[in-house]
Amino acid sequence: MSNSRSDLSPDRKKIVTDPLRPSDHADSAPAADEGRDDITSPRLGPVEWLRWGWRQLTSMRTALVLLLLLAIAAVPGSLVPQRGADPNGVTQYFTDNPDLAPVLDKLSLFDVYSSPWFSAIYILLFVSLIGCVLPRTQHHWKALRAQPPRTPARLTRLDDHRDVTVSVPGGQDASAVAASAVETAAAQLRRSGYRVARYDGRGAFSVSAERGYLRETGNLVFHIALVGVLIAVGVGGGFTYTGQRVLVEGQAFTNSLLDYSSFNPGRFVNTDTLAPYSMTLDRFDVSYVPPGQPGSGQAGDFAANVTTLTPDGQRQDGQVRVNHPLDVQGDRVYLLGNGYAPTVTIRNAEGVEVFHDSVAFLPQDANMTSLGVIKVADGMPEQLGLIGFFYPTMDTLTSGALTSTYGDLEYPVLTLRVYAGDLGIDDGTPRSVYTLDPTGMTQIAGGDSGTPALRLMPGETQDLPNGLGTITFENEAPAGTTGYAGSVKRFASLSIHRDLAGPWVLGFATLATLGLLAALFVPRRRMWVKATPHGDTVRVEYAGLARGEDPTLAAALDQIVERHRPALPAPTDQSPPSRPASDDQSRPDTGKVD
Amino acid sequence: MPGTDPLLLDEISLLLVWTAVAIYVLAFIAYAIDLARRSDLAIKAKDEVVARELVTAGGGGVIDASPRPAASGTSSATPRYLWARMGTALVALGFLFHLAGDVLRGVAAGRVPWSNMYEFALTGTLLVVAVYLVVLTRFDLRFLGALITGLAVVLLGGATLAFHVEVVPLADPLKSVWLVIHVFVASLATALFALAFGLSVMQLLQTRRERKLALAASSDAPAPRRNFLQTLPNADALESLAYRFAIVGFIFWTFTLIAGSIWANDAWGRFWGFDTKEVWTFVIWVLYAGYIHARATRGWRGTRSAWLSIIGFAAVLFNFTIVNVFFKGLHAYSGLTT
Ligand code: HEM
Numbered sequence: 035m036s037n038s039r040s041d042l043s044p045d046r047k048k049i050v051t052d053p054l055r056p057s058d059h060a061d062s063a064p065a066a067d068e069g070r071d072d073i074t075s076p077r078l079g080p081v082e083w084l085r086w087g088w089r090q091l092t093s094m095r096t097a098l099v100l101l102l103l104l105a106i107a108a109v110p111g112s113l114v115p116q117r118g119a120d121p122n123g124v125t126q127y128f129t130d131n132p133d134l135a136p137v138l139d140k141l142s143l144f145d146v147y148s149s150p151w152f153s154a155i156y157i158l159l160f161v162s163l164i165g166c167v168l169p170r171t172q173h174h175w176k177a178l179r180a181q182p183p184r185t186p187a188r189l190t191r192l193d194d195h196r197d198v199t200v201s202v203p204g205g206q207d208a209s210a211v212a213a214s215a216v217e218t219a220a221a222q223l224r225r226s227g228y229r230v231a232r233y234d235g236r237g238a239f240s241v242s243a244e245r246g247y248l249r250e251t252g253n254l255v256f257h258i259a260l261v262g263v264l265i266a267v268g269v270g271g272g273f274t275y276t277g278q279r280v281l282v283e284g285q286a287f288t289n290s291l292l293d294y295s296s297f298n299p300g301r302f303v304n305t306d307t308l309a310p311y312s313m314t315l316d317r318f319d320v321s322y323v324p325p326g327q328p329g330s331g332q333a334g335d336f337a338a339n340v341t342t343l344t345p346d347g348q349r350q351d352g353q354v355r356v357n358h359p360l361d362v363q364g365d366r367v368y369l370l371g372n373g374y375a376p377t378v379t380i381r382n383a384e385g386v387e388v389f390h391d392s393v394a395f396l397p398q399d400a401n402m403t404s405l406g407v408i409k410v411a412d413g414m415p416e417q418l419g420l421i422g423f424f425y426p427t428m429d430t431l432t433s434g435a436l437t438s439t440y441g442d443l444e445y446p447v448l449t450l451r452v453y454a455g456d457l458g459i460d461d462g463t464p465r466s467v468y469t470l471d472p473t474g475m476t477q478i479a480g481g482d483s484g485t486p487a488l489r490l491m492p493g494e495t496q497d498l499p500n501g502l503g504t505i506t507f508e509n510e511a512p513a514g515t516t517g518y519a520g521s522v523k524r525f526a527s528l529s530i531h532r533d534l535a536g537p538w539v540l541g542f543a544t545l546a547t548l549g550l551l552a553a554l555f556v557p558r559r560r561m562w563v564k565a566t567p568h569g570d571t572v573r574v575e576y577a578g579l580a581r582g583e584d585p586t587l588a589a590a591l592d593q594i595v596e597r598h599r600p601a602l603p604a605p606t607d608q609s610p611p612s613r614p615a616s617d618d619q620s621r622p623d624t625g626k627v628d
Numbered sequence: 629m630p631g632t633d634p635l636l637l638d639e640i641s642l643l644l645v646w647t648a649v650a651i652y653v654l655a656f657i658a659y660a661i662d663l664a665r666r667s668d669l670a671i672k673a674k675d676e677v678v679a680r681e682l683v684t685a686g687g688g689g690v691i692d693a694s695p696r697p698a699a700s701g702t703s704s705a706t707p708r709y710l711w712a713r714m715g716t717a718l719v720a721l722g723f724l725f726h727l728a729g730d731v732l733r734g735v736a737a738g739r740v741p742w743s744n745m746y747e748f749a750l751t752g753t754l755l756v757v758a759v760y761l762v763v764l765t766r767f768d769l770r771f772l773g774a775l776i777t778g779l780a781v782v783l784l785g786g787a788t789l790a791f792h793v794e795v796v797p798l799a800d801p802l803k804s805v806w807l808v809i810h811v812f813v814a815s816l817a818t819a820l821f822a823l824a825f826g827l828s829v830m831q832l833l834q835t836r837r838e839r840k841l842a843l844a845a846s847s848d849a850p851a852p853r854r855n856f857l858q859t860l861p862n863a864d865a866l867e868s869l870a871y872r873f874a875i876v877g878f879i880f881w882t883f884t885l886i887a888g889s890i891w892a893n894d895a896w897g898r899f900w901g902f903d904t905k906e907v908w909t910f911v912i913w914v915l916y917a918g919y920i921h922a923r924a925t926r927g928w929r930g931t932r933s934a935w936l937s938i939i940g941f942a943a944v945l946f947n948f949t950i951v952n953v954f955f956k957g958l959h960a961y962s963g964l965t966t
Contacts (some may be wrong), residue, residue, distance in 0.1 A: 058925060058926045058927070059924055059925065059926065060923070060924050060925060060926045060928075060929050061924070062926075094921065094924060094925040094926070095925055095927070095928075097921060098918055098921045098922055098925050098928060101914055101917055101918040101921060102914075102915075102918050102936075104914050105911045105914040105915050105918065108907055108910055108911050108914070109907070109911060111902055111907055112904045112907040112908060112911075116902060118901065118902060119901050119902055119903050120903075146902075147902050267900075276897065276898075323796075323797055328634070328635070328794045328795055328796045328797075329794075329796030329797050332796060332797060332799070334797055334798070334799065334800050335800065336800055355800075356800035356801050356803070356895065357800070357801060357803060357804045357891075357894045357895050358894070359894065359897065366897065368896075368897040370897075529897050531897050531898075533893075533898075533899075536893060536899055539889075539899065540886070540889075540890070540899075543886050543889075544886070546882075547879070547882055547883065547886065550878075550879065550882060551879065554875045554878075554879065555875075583868070583871065583872075585868070585872065
C-alpha cells in the first residue's frame with residue numbers, strides 16, 4: 035500500500051537514511067528541478083548535456099524501457115533457429131527459405147543473442163544499472179551509520195498512529211514517568227532490531243526508530259549480483275571449452291586437441307595444457323522396453339562404462355549417464371548419443387586385409403536403423419566406397435524395403451552399396467567420415483548396378499563384386515554366445531566440457547536471489563514513541579511510517595503498543611486507535627498478515 | 629503398487645479428472661451467477677446503505693476474509709455471498725477429485741505426475757486451484773473464482789483432450805530430481821501469477837469505474853452502470869494485492885530459472901543455450917522484473933503496470949503451450965544429433 039509512503043514524510047526535507055532513488059522513482063516527490071529536464075531550459079553547456087544524458091540513462095524510466103526492450107528483443111530468437119543452439123536448423127532454414135534467409139541473416143536474426151542490437155540493449159541496461167547502483171551504494175553506506183530522523187512534530191498526521199493517556203500515580207513526577215516510558219520503548223525497539231535515537235525537548239520525550247536497512251542492502255546486492263552474472267558469463271566463457279569424441283567399445287582417447295573430432299575452445303583457453311588423461315569405453319549399456327508393454331521399444335538407462343587413466347598412473351572406473359556427467363580432472367564428460375559400430379573386414383583378391391575397423395553408424399530412427407560409410411583408400415585396384423545401412427532387428431516392409439523394428443540386436447543385418455573410383459580424399463580436401471559423395475565413382479553393387487547390394491549378418495563373409503575380394507561382418511560376441519546379443523559393438527558419443535563460468539554464475543545467481551528476497555520482503559519502516567507530560571497525566575503516542583511496500587505495518591505498531599503497555603501506569607482513558615476511518619477501506623488487509 | 633495394472637489406474641485417474649472438470653464447470657457457473665447477482669444486489673443495497681457509500685468511494689473494499697461488522701451489518705450481506713460460497717464449496721470438491729486423479733496418475737506411472745504435457749497441465753492446474761483455495765483463507769478473492777475455475781476448466785479439459793498419453797517409462801533426460809523441483813516450482817509460480825493477473829484485470833476495470841465515478845461527481849456526466857465492481861476493493865487495494873502475489877511468483881520464477889539452468893547443465897552440458905524454452909522463461913522473468921520496476925516508476929504505477937502484469941501472464945500461458953515442443957526435443961535423445 036502506498037498511502038503511507040514518503041509523500042506523507044514528516045520532514046519535507048531529504049532524510050539521510052532514506053535510500054537514494056532516481057528522480058523519477060515513484061517515491062521521490064516530483065522535484066522542483068524536474069522542469070529543468072525539459073528542453074525549455076536555457077542554453078546547456080556540454081557538461082550539462084552530459085549530466086542530463088547521464089541522468090536520463092540512469093532513470094527508472096530508462097531502466098524500465100530497456101528491460102521491456104530486452105524482453106521483446108529476446109523473442110525472435112525463439113521463432114527463428116539460432117546458430118548457437120541449432121546450427122542444422124539454420125541450414126535447413128536457408129534451404130527452405132532461400133529468399134528470406136539472407137535478409138534475416140543480415141539482421142543477425144540467426145544470432146540474436148550476439149547481435150549488435152541485442153548487445154546494445156543489454157549493455158545499455160547494465161551501464162544504466164551500474165550508474166544507478168553506484169551512487170545508491172555510496173549513499174546507503176552512509177545511511178547505515180546515520181541516526182534515525184528527528185521525531186515529527188505532529189505524529190497524529192501519520193496514518194498509523196495510536197494514542198494512550200495515563201495518569202501519573204501520586205508522588206511521581208510526570209516528566210520522570212514520560213522519560214522512563216520512552217527509555218523502555220527505546221530499549222524494546224532496539225531489541226526488536228530497530229536502530230534508535232532519542233529526541234527529547236520542547237516538553238516532550240521521544241524515541242525515533244528505524245529498521246529494514248536490509249531491504250536496500252538486498253536491492254543493491256541483487257543488482258550488483260546481476261552484473262556479476264553477466265561478467266561471469268562473459269569472462270568465464272573465454273576459459274571454457276567443449277570437445278566431442280565418438281568412442282567405440284574398446285577404444286580409448288587421450289584428452290588432447292588431436293584426439294577430438296571437434297573442439298570449441300574459449301578465447302583464453304590454452305589448448306596445449308589440457309588436463310592429460312585418457313579414457314577407454316569398456317562397455318555401453320542400454321535397455322529396451324520389451325514388446326507388448328507401454329512404450330515398447332523405447333530405449334533408456336544409457337550408460338557408458340569407462341576407465342580413465344590419469345598421468346600419475348591411477349586407473350578409475352566410471353560411468354557416464356544422461357543427467358549424470360562424469361567428473362574427470364575438472365572436466366565433465368557428457369553422454370551425447372550412442373549407436374552401433376559394425377566391425378567390417380575387407381580383403382583384396384590376394385586375400386590381403388585392406389580394411390578392418392568398427393565403423394560408427396549414425397542412428398536414423400527410434401529403432402536404430404543406422405547409416406554409415408566405409409572408405410577403402412589403398413590396396414584395391416581402385417578406391418572403394420561403401421554406403422551401408424544397419425538394422426539391429428531387420429524386417430521387410432510390404433514395399434520390399436528393409437527396416438528395423440526394434441532397437442536391440444534380435445536379427446542384425448548390414449546392407450552395403452559399393453562404389454569404385456576416386457574417393458576425393460587424396461588432394462587433402464577434408465571429408466566427413468560419415469558421408470560419401472559418389473559423384474565420379476561407379477556403382478558396382480546395389481541400386482541400378484545390376485548386382486544386388488551386399489547383405490550380411492554377423493559372422494558372415496561374402497565376395498565383393500567383380501572378383502575384388504571378400505567382405506566380412508565380424509561377430510564380436512564372445513564364443514559360445516547364443517543369439518546375437520553382443521554381436522555388434524556399440525559406440526558412445528561423448529562431449530567433454532571444462533566450464534569455469536558455471537560455478538561463478540551459480541554463485542552470483544544465488545546471491546541475487548538472496549538479495550531479492552531481502553529487497554522484496556524485509557519491511558522498512560520507522561516507528562516513533564513520544565511521551566508528553568501534561569500536569570498529572572502523560573500522553574503516549576505511537577506512530578509508524580512505511581518506507582515502501584509494507585502490508586504489516588499496522589500490526590507491527592499494535593504489537594509495539596502491546597509490548598510497551600506494562601511499562602506504563604494504568605491508562606486513564608485509552609482513546610480508540612486513531613486510525614482514520616478511510617484507512618479501513620483502502621487497506622482492508624492490513625493487520626491480517628503477520 | 630505391485631499387481632495393479634497401470635493402464636487401469638490411469639483409466640480411473642482419467643475418470644476422476646473428468647469429474648473434477650465437470651465440478652469446476654458447476655463452480656464456474658455458481659461464481660458467474662454470484663458476479664451477476666452482486667451487481668443486482670448492489671442496486672438494491674443502494675437505497676439501503678447510502679451512508680455507507682460515503683466511505684466506500686472506491687467500492688466495498690472488503691478483501692479481509694474474516695466477518696466484518698461493517699459488512700455484515702447490512703441485511704444484504706448474507707444472501708450476497710450465497711452463490712460465491714457455493715462456488716467455493718464446489719471448487720473444494722472438484723479439487724479433491726482433481727487431487728485424487730493426479731495422485732493416481734503418479735501411482736500408475738510410478739513417479740511424479742508432471743513429466744509430460746498432459747501431466748504438467750494436470751498438476752499445474754491442480755496447483756493453481758490449490759493456491760487459490762489457500763489464499764481464500766486469508767483474503768476474500770472469490771470475485772476471482774470465475775476466472776480461476778474458467779482457467780482450470782479450459783486448461784485441464786483441453787490438455788486431457790489433446791495431450792493425454794498412456795503411461796510410458798520416462799525418457800532418460802527426464803530422470804532427474806530437477807524435474808521434480810523445477811517443474812513443481814514453475815507451476816507454483818504460474819499459480820501466483822494467475823492470481824496476480826486476475827487482480828490486475830479487476831484493477832483495470834475498477835480504475836475505469838472510479839474514473840467515471842469521479843467524472844460523474846464533478847460534472848453531470850452519467851454515473852457508471854452499477855455492477856459487481858462496486859462490491860470489490862478499490863483499484864489501489866487490488867493493485868497492491870496483485871503486486872504481492874506477483875513478487876512471490878517472481879521469486880519462484882527466479883528459482884525456476886536457476887533450477888532449470890542447473891538441470892540443463894547436467895543434461896546437456898551447458899547451463900544456458902537460448903533454446904526456445906529457455907528464451908521464454910527468460911522473457912517472462914524480464915517482463916515481471918519490468919512490472920516490479922514499473923510499480924516503482926513515476927507515471928507507471930497503476931494502469932500501465934497492471935498491463936505489464938497481464939502481458940507477463942500471457943507470456944506464461946504461451947510458454948506453457950509450447951512446452952510440448954520442448955519435450956519433443958528431449959525425446960529425440962536416442963541418437964547422434966550432430
Ligand atoms: C538488468 C536489469 C535490471 C533488473 C533485472 C532489475 C530488477 C529489479 C527487481 C526485480 C527489483 C525489485 C526488487 C527490489 O525492490 O529490490 C528492482 C528494484 C529496483 N531497481 Fe532494478 N533492475 C534492473 C536494472 C535497474 C536499473 C538500470 C536501475 C536504475 C535506474 C534500477 C533501479 C532499481 C530501483 C531504484 C529499485 C527499487 C524499487 C523500489 O523502490 O521498490 N534497476 N529491480
